Amino acid sequence: ISPSRRFLLRWYSDIILFWAIWIFSxxxxxxxxxxxxxxxxxxxxxxxxxxxIGYYGHVIGVRMQADMRRDLxxxxxxxxxxxxxxxxxxxxxxxxxxxxFDVSELAHHGPENVFLAVLMLGGSFIxxxxxxxxxxxxxxAIIPFIILFTAxxxxxxxxxxxxxxxxxxxxxxxxxxxxTGIRETKAYTAEKSEIxxxxxxxxxxxxxxxxAMHSLGFFDAIMQFLSDLLYLVIILVGGLFLVHGYIxxxxxxxxxxxxxxxxxxxxRFVALFEQLQExxxxxxxxxxxxxxxxxxxxxxxxxxxIKGEVVxxxxxxxxxxxxxxxxxxxxxxxxVEAGKTLALVGPSGGGKTTLCHLxxxxxNVTEGKILVDGTDVRDxxxxxxxxxxxxxxxxxxxxxxxVRENIAYGSDSAxxxxxxxxxxxxxxxxxxxxxxxxxxxxxxxxxxKLSGGQRQRVAIARVFxxxxxxxxxxxATSALxxxxxxxxxxxLEELSVGRTVIVVAHRLSTVKGADEIAVLDSTGILERxxxxxxxxxxxxxxKLYEYQFKALDN
Numbered sequence: 001i002s003p004s005r006r007f008l009l010r011w012y013s014d015i016i017l018f019w020a021i022w023i024f025s026x027x028x029x030x031x032x033x034x035x036x037x038x039x040x041x042x043x044x045x046x047x048x049x050x051x052x053i054g055y056y057g058h059v060i061g062v063r064m065q066a067d068m069r070r071d072l073x074x075x076x077x078x079x080x081x082x083x084x085x086x087x088x089x090x091x092x093x094x095x096x097x098x099x100x101f102d103v104s105e106l107a108h109h110g111p112e113n114v115f116l117a118v119l120m121l122g123g124s125f126i127x128x129x130x131x132x133x134x135x136x137x138x139x140x141a142i143i144p145f146i147i148l149f150t151a152x153x154x155x156x157x158x159x160x161x162x163x164x165x166x167x168x169x170x171x172x173x174x175x176x177x178x179x180t181g182i183r184e185t186k187a188y189t190a191e192k193s194e195i196x197x198x199x200x201x202x203x204x205x206x207x208x209x210x211x212a213m214h215s216l217g218f219f220d221a222i223m224q225f226l227s228d229l230l231y232l233v234i235i236l237v238g239g240l241f242l243v244h245g246y247i248x249x250x251x252x253x254x255x256x257x258x259x260x261x262x263x264x265x266x267x268r269f270v271a272l273f274e275q276l277q278e279x280x281x282x283x284x285x286x287x288x289x290x291x292x293x294x295x296x297x298x299x300x301x302x303x304x305x306i307k308g309e310v311v312x313x314x315x316x317x318x319x320x321x322x323x324x325x326x327x328x329x330x331x332x333x334x335x336v337e338a339g340k341t342l343a344l345v346g347p348s349g350g351g352k353t354t355l356c357h358l359x360x361x362x363x364n365v366t367e368g369k370i371l372v373d374g375t376d377v378r379d380x381x382x383x384x385x386x387x388x389x390x391x392x393x394x395x396x397x398x399x400x401x402x403v404r405e406n407i408a409y410g411s412d413s414a415x416x417x418x419x420x421x422x423x424x425x426x427x428x429x430x431x432x433x434x435x436x437x438x439x440x441x442x443x444x445x446x447x448x449k450l451s452g453g454q455r456q457r458v459a460i461a462r463v464f465x466x467x468x469x470x471x472x473x474x475x476a477t478s479a480l481x482x483x484x485x486x487x488x489x490x491x492l493e494e495l496s497v498g499r500t501v502i503v504v505a506h507r508l509s510t511v512k513g514a515d516e517i518a519v520l521d522s523t524g525i526l527e528r529x530x531x532x533x534x535x536x537x538x539x540x541x542x543k544l545y546e547y548q549f550k551a552l553d554n
Contacts (some may be wrong), residue, residue, distance in 0.1 A: 106279025
């Protein structure tokens with residue numbers, strides 16, 4: 001039972017008790033039985049209303065929390081990549097769980113507590129003023145002091161609550177990192193280090209939470225002091241009134257007895273204020289997310305069936321917020337004809353993967369423009385642009401579902417025959433058939449039940465199923481053994497016919513058949529041409545090629 005209901009029930013119990021004593025002391029046998037029956041009806045009615053208020057009140061809170069969680073998750077799905085680059089997963093999870101719980105509790109109990117407190121204050125004023133109006137006005141004069149102290153305490157308490165929530169998000173982030181990297185932790189025997197890091201964050205949370213409890217404790221102590229002071233004032237003033245004959249002994253005793261009717265709503269307001277700080281700190285963090293700018297999608301052009309021509313026109317890109325850092329890509333111009341294959345090679349840090357991320361607008365160019373079939377990608381709707389692009393990266397992400405669900409991810413209408421055909425082209429069908437439940441076998445969180453090469457082939461099967469006009473292969477075969485790589489390479493070459501393909505690769509053997517190869521480093525494009533042309537040129541590509549094959553020979 002919530003504190004507000006406990007106070008209300010206690011108040012009702014006091015009234016019923018006084019009523020029963022009066023009835024039983026001044027009535028006959030029949031009247032006593034009649035009133036006992038009426039009292040039983042009151043108790044039954046009270047129980048029914050208690051159930052209704054408790055059940056539907058919590059149902060409203062649960063639904064509100066579910067609606068807020070839905071809105072927040074929708075917002076997460078619409079935020080740009082850059083937001084997730086700058087924020088920790090644990091913080092985002094905290095906003096979605098514990099923060100929303102306190103907000104829903106405030107929304108559920110807050111109006112209820114205000115209503116009950118106002119009702120009880122009004123009722124106590126009527127009852128007490130009937131006993132002695134002067135004493136009642138003196139007692140109610142303490143309310144402005146309570147309001148003033150509450151207003152002064154609000155800022156410090158809310159800041160303390162917000163800090164404790166931020167630190168709880170840090171704990172969740174540390175926990176998420178530790179669980180996600182548990183294999184690395186055990187492989188490097190770093191358990192003690194992880195425990196120390198978690199303990200450090202845990203101590204910081206305890207520190208901030210202690211500060212929050214200090215603020216709450218101080219507030220409670222002062223409010224209790226004001227309540228006790230109220231008793232002292234009433235006893236002192238009432239005693240003087242009694243001595244001077246302004247009030248008789250019975251009235252004074254009744255007034256002191258009924259002071260609890262006034263204190264109960266005051267205590268309710270105190271509890272509500274504390275709950276308000278918890279709920280508002282969570283609501284502020286909830287609102288902060290909703291106020292974040294969404295992924296820009298100003299495009300109005302809808303593309304259904306593209307040819308696949310891609311043009312990079314004087315493209316410059318740097319990650320927002322990195323003042324003073326050099327652009328990752330500066331003034332790059334490059335064109336890929338429809339149906340052709342462009343390979344991007346070169347040392348790490350040259351911007352190859354970043355360049356691929358700009359095509360589906362995971363990030364927007366800082367300067368210049370990227371054209372698909374002659375249309376600036378910023379003028380194309382995100383949905384239609386990305387539906388025409390298939391991506392296989394070196395960091396494969398699988399979801400905790402079945403093999404079938406992971407292959408069909410993003411292609412919900414795919415039939416079983418299409419899924420199997422895609423798996424066969426990706427050279428994973430035979431392996432899937434050896435699993436206990438075949439395509440219905442669960443792969444585990446992040447695909448942990450599959451090997452790296454198997455996860456890579458599931459991702460490749462996704463692309464086969466999507467069948468896009470534009471393919472981006474970012475080290476798509478990097479996790480495969482040589483024999484499987486050759487099989488996948490043949491399948492990718494088959495898929496590439498009539499499609500535009502942009503390949504990022506460090507294994508130069510996988511890009512020998514590309515229509516054009518561009519060698520990139522941090523300064524831009526060093527060389528361009530076919531495999532044979534670049535070998536004849538005798539530049540950076542030839543050095544990389546000879547280095548790799550000498551290493552293989554050795």
